[in-house]
Amino acid sequence: MLEETIGKEKILSSQAELYSYGFDASIHHAMPSVVVQPRSEEDIVEVVKIAHEHAIPIIARGAGTALSGQAVPIKGGIILDMAAMNKIKEIKIENFYCKVEPGVIYGELNKELAKYGFFFPPSPGSGDVCTIGGMIATNASGMRAIKYGATRDYVLGLRAVFPPGKAYALGSSTLKNSSGYQIERLLVGSEGTLGIITEATIKIIPLPEKRGVALASFDTLHDAGKGVANIIAAGIIPSALEIMDKVCIQAVNKSMNIGLPEVEAILIIEKDGKEEEIKKDIERIAEICRKSNAKDVVFTFDEEEMANLWKGRKGVLPSLSRYGGNKISVSLADDMAVPISKIPDAVKAFQEISKKYGILIGTYGHAGDGNLHTKILIDPTSEEEWKKAEKVVDEIYKVVYELGGIVSGEHGIGISKAPWMVKENIELMERIKAALDPKNIMNPGKMMQWKGSIITNLRYR
Ligand SMILES: Cc1cc2nc3c(=O)[nH]c(=O)nc-3n(C[C@H](O)[C@H](O)[C@H](O)COP(=O)(O)OP(=O)(O)OC[C@H]3O[C@@H](n4cnc5c(N)ncnc54)[C@H](O)[C@@H]3O)c2cc1C
Numbered sequence: 001m002l003e004e005t006i007g008k009e010k011i012l013s014s015q016a017e018l019y020s021y022g023f024d025a026s027i028h029h030a031m032p033s034v035v036v037q038p039r040s041e042e043d044i045v046e047v048v049k050i051a052h053e054h055a056i057p058i059i060a061r062g063a064g065t066a067l068s069g070q071a072v073p074i075k076g077g078i079i080l081d082m083a084a085m086n087k088i089k090e091i092k093i094e095n096f097y098c099k100v101e102p103g104v105i106y107g108e109l110n111k112e113l114a115k116y117g118f119f120f121p122p123s124p125g126s127g128d129v130c131t132i133g134g135m136i137a138t139n140a141s142g143m144r145a146i147k148y149g150a151t152r153d154y155v156l157g158l159r160a161v162f163p164p165g166k167a168y169a170l171g172s173s174t175l176k177n178s179s180g181y182q183i184e185r186l187l188v189g190s191e192g193t194l195g196i197i198t199e200a201t202i203k204i205i206p207l208p209e210k211r212g213v214a215l216a217s218f219d220t221l222h223d224a225g226k227g228v229a230n231i232i233a234a235g236i237i238p239s240a241l242e243i244m245d246k247v248c249i250q251a252v253n254k255s256m257n258i259g260l261p262e263v264e265a266i267l268i269i270e271k272d273g274k275e276e277e278i279k280k281d282i283e284r285i286a287e288i289c290r291k292s293n294a295k296d297v298v299f300t301f302d303e304e305e306m307a308n309l310w311k312g313r314k315g316v317l318p319s320l321s322r323y324g325g326n327k328i329s330v331s332l333a334d335d336m337a338v339p340i341s342k343i344p345d346a347v348k349a350f351q352e353i354s355k356k357y358g359i360l361i362g363t364y365g366h367a368g369d370g371n372l373h374t375k376i377l378i379d380p381t382s383e384e385e386w387k388k389a390e391k392v393v394d395e396i397y398k399v400v401y402e403l404g405g406i407v408s409g410e411h412g413i414g415i416s417k418a419p420w421m422v423k424e425n426i427e428l429m430e431r432i433k434a435a436l437d438p439k440n441i442m443n444p445g446k447m448m449q450w451k452g453s454i455i456t457n458l459r460y461r
Contacts (some may be wrong), residue, residue, distance in 0.1 A: 002036060005046045010037045012081075021079045024064040024071035027330050028415055029459040032059070035080045041167050041198040043160065044080065048196065048441075049165030051078055055439045060192040062103065062134030065126040067331040068414030070138065070191045071271040074445045074457060078280065080196060082133050083136065088112055089199070097156055097173055098204055102133025102197045118204045121148035124410070125314060131206075133197045139189040139410035141312075143240040145274075146368035148205075150410075152188040157201035160187055162194065163437050170226045173201050186432070191412055192443040194436050208272035211239065212282040214299035215268055216289035217261040221245065225263035225344030227292035228367045232340060234288055236281055240270040241368025245347055247315045248364040248375075251306075251323040258312040263295060265347075267367065268313055269304075313364075320362045320375045329375040332395040332416055332454070336400045337409030340370045349399040350374055356395075357388050371409035380460035390455050394420075415457075418450035 003011055012018070012035040022031045031058075038044045051058040057077025064071045073079055086103040093116050100109060106120070107128040113119050123142035124130055130140065136158070141150035157171030159400040169182035171177060187197060218224040224243060231238065244252075249260045260266060267289065271281045279301070286297040300306055320329040338346045345361050354361040365372040376392060378385040397407060407420045408412065421430075426448040433440070440449075 024066040026069040028069040028072045028457045030072050030074045030457050032079040035079045044161045045165050051441050052164040057444050058198050059443050062131030063129045065130045067411045068416040070414035099201050104132045119207050122151045137438040154203040158184040159194040159199035160197050210275045211272045212278045213270045213302045214285050216297045217263040218265045221265045221344045221347050223293040227289045230288045230292050238269050239272040242268040244364040244369035247362040251319040252312050255319040255322045256315045313444045326379050327377040333396040335410040338373045338403045338405035342403040353395045384435050386455045413447045415450045416454045
């Protein structure tokens, strides 16, 4: 039926193709029944109608870089590969917005916008490959969220298809809108469980003139945390404020030979804006770090040196995977958010959990907005280590909640974080889901619907 309605050329069904569409960047894998590559909103309307009529799961897929299993078809069904819907439809500088199809790659959009001196700021680490649709559906963000916020702060309007197969225009193209429910925002972070985004109107802003970066090294995590709090308290809003613990520093040095100082913790602090302003602010930041017991502070405005520092920070994830011999870094408990002042407590508690279970945990992340990344290193062929990892995750989230934090600040829930979602949210989310998707076809089994262990459908043999 799909072939007749959508066209044979838009359908993939060989075993090899289905196998490769069973992955995202998480620990999970499951085979879909078929892959559809829509070219238009009309195609999607038809697919949703068929899926609704026959109660078949339907899973939207951007670039498949989700880290918690959001794009894995855990209940089988139809994968909607949005990659071919990749047109930048409009760039309206005078109105501060652009209109794009959901398959547009984040980095490609920013290359286009840069020609006008503008950008769309969220900057996830996967920005060179991830799609705007995937970013909206997971509310992605990155190192610059401290100053510029997350994807949700830039979604002005959306077009989306909901069961039983109808397209709606949500929100607007205006910067302000108080005209009823902000339904476009409901799709932000919905992970494909409500509707399929077919077009997005995104707010854009001018690129900063210049950047400067300081690197401060500390002998204790506590002092690094104090440094963060003191910078924020001084009223300086950096464009990035990153922390790396010793495990991460050593992993990067070992695999990338960057020569980061091998201390307990480093802060990498970036300030952007007008040249005169940032020079003053970076010097003030350096001074604040010294007063917070930084052992050493260096700073630079040189593009190449800054790029090198950021290369080290961005290299944490691949470096950790190479760090521990047969141990690899698995995406579990990987992006919790805690109040900024609680960062040292969180990192210290994670180190204690690491010792208790004899499992290596590297911690780094966006200290300036309270969003931490932990990477758990295990031997993926050892059942015992997976069991331990699940206990580690549980203990990590207990600490996160005790400190007033939340499970995911960036990557979303999918399967791997589902059991630790806030209970009150779950009840209301289920009511919204039932109202918009009564046959539960939209990415079923995810978020509040995942019950049981997260060590499931593993991609590793
Ligand atoms: C190396 C690496 C670094 C990363 N760094 C970051 C980071 O810094 N910050 C961050 O936030 N995330 C990060 N991520 C996670 C991930 O890249 C982001 O969440 C990204 O936005 C997902 O985009 P995608 O196109 O790959 O979506 P996918 O993985 O394909 O899908 C993600 C979710 O969005 C849904 N979806 C996709 N398209 C649509 C659509 N059109 N309509 C409705 N639902 C849709 C899918 O069903 C799924 O639930 C990283 C991942 C990797 C592998």
